[in-house]
Amino acid sequence: MAEVSVVEGTRERATTLPAGRRPWLSRHSALCAVGGLAFLGLVAIGGCVNDAPSGGAGGDTPTPSDGTPPTSASPDGAVPDQDASDAALPASARFIQMNDVSILLPLAKSVTERDSSMLNAGTLGSDGPLIDRALYEAATGEQAGPLAQVGCSGCTPMLYDNLRVVAVRIDPCFAHTESFHGDDTCRNQLRLVFQALVPNSDADAGTVDAGPSDSFTVVDGGVHAFYSITRSEVIDIANAIVNLRIASGRADDLGPLAPHPIAMSEGLDGAFVRGLYGIIKAHASSNRLVRLARMQSVPNMWLLSQHEIASGVLTRTHIKMLPESDDLLSIFMSGSLADTYMGVIGPPMTQTPDTYDAIMNSQYAVNKTAAERQAAFDATLRIENPHNHTPDTIDCASCHAAGVTRLNVGPKYGLEAKGNPNAFALTSPFVPEADMARTTAPDPMQTPVVTISTQTNIHMFSYIENHPSITPRVINETAVIVDYLNSIPH
Incomplete structure (x- = not known):
């Protein structure tokens, strides 16, 4: 050493x-x-x-x-x-x-x-x-x-x-x-x-x-x-x-x-x-x-x-995990309630257990059991984890929406990533824990308030209007790559 x-x-x-x-x-x-x-x-x-x-x-x-x-x-x-x-x-x-x-x-x-x-x-x-x-x-x-x-x-x-x-x-x-x-x-x-x-x-x-x-x-x-x-x-x-x-x-x-x-x-x-x-x-x-x-x-x-x-x-x-008859397009829709997060992904996924419909829509979440909400929350964590999913194992809409859904809905029901075995974790001398922090708001409708014209934000590594957007999935992928690149012969 x-x-x-x-x-x-x-x-x-x-x-x-x-x-x-x-x-x-x-x-x-x-x-x-x-x-x-x-x-x-x-x-x-x-x-x-x-x-x-x-x-x-x-x-x-x-x-x-x-x-x-x-x-x-x-x-x-x-x-x-x-x-x-x-x-x-x-x-x-x-x-x-x-x-x-x-x-x-x-x-x-x-x-x-x-x-x-x-x-x-x-x-x-x-x-x-x-x-x-x-x-x-x-x-x-x-x-x-x-x-x-x-x-x-x-x-x-x-x-x-x-x-x-x-x-x-x-x-x-x-x-x-x-x-x-x-x-x-x-x-x-x-x-x-x-x-x-x-x-x-x-x-x-x-x-x-x-x-x-x-x-x-x-x-x-x-x-x-x-x-x-x-x-x-x-x-x-x-x-x-x-x-x-x-x-x-x-x-x-x-x-x-x-x-x-x-x-x-x-x-x-x-x-x-x-x-x-x-x-x-x-x-x-x-x-x-x-x-x-x-x-x-x-x-x-x-x-x-x-x-x-x-x-x-x-x-x-074909977009992975969608029915073969719906192989050209994945759709994410936002809702209209200002006090909560609403959405639906369509067409529905058919080939993966990691769906989180139970917490995508506030009306669904209210009527679900605590166990169903927890299972959906766990699915968002697995989708955010590059050791579990890639673009070849999950559809793009589910990946884009997982982080913002988890960060908006989780606190409403006491659901946390900390200590959850499905959450991404990396111990690396090249990635300090502080460097894993999020620097952009999970959603422009959240605190700190950012005024935008759209209802919500599913940008992963780009801009929503003139505001930067960086999702947990991108942070996690980047950390894995940093650890790897520092370990290979060069």
């Missing part, structure tokens, strides 16, 4: 590492975060220069209306080399942290900043745009025009040109419930969350609220893009993000998941975000896109669907 110093804020604590585990070490090849320096075409003394987004330090110029992706400008975002200064850092500085694995970016402050400093769907990645326009429009049925076409009646449009990257996640073993050490079967992925940021001057594009001409509305919905990468790329990306964090002066623990502290401090045009954009563009493109999952809002309802992509062929896929 080895003891190292772990810096938390302005204090240090001693952490004992299990045999065979060691801090993340800087590697020059990892700093480039690409499969070779030749790809970048530029090498700087002491480090590599990444192909940063054009249109300023943060993002590409908007995709032209003819669908042609914008051309990248000259590189200006660098991932610094930390080798020379490693000796001056505590060993713990190179441990990967929660906010290294799952990064929630701040929103732009205006349409102008949205267009200059946020990645869009047409941003050029390693081999083409992050999402191909024709593929997205085929998947969604949405097209821009004098009157925006939407793929479903009453849906709020999420048009291609309005999509912006709001979150980034590293996943070394997608949809695994057991140990990730079976590397041969792991699906290594880089995941991006896009949301539609609609200018308030653009009424045909789905504007929700009027506002200043340079303001925008965040549509209540999102697009989750999954990119296939290799295990070595996972390691390179993680190392590069650690180096960016250290270069920004943060060798300490950034704490629990929240809008990324460095990005919030430096802004979207800061060195950290510029470097992160370079990493994304080096590893993600439409040719590596393997899945698109989508949540779209209708009044008091969200429609969830997903598509798989293989060799450029788009296939709408």
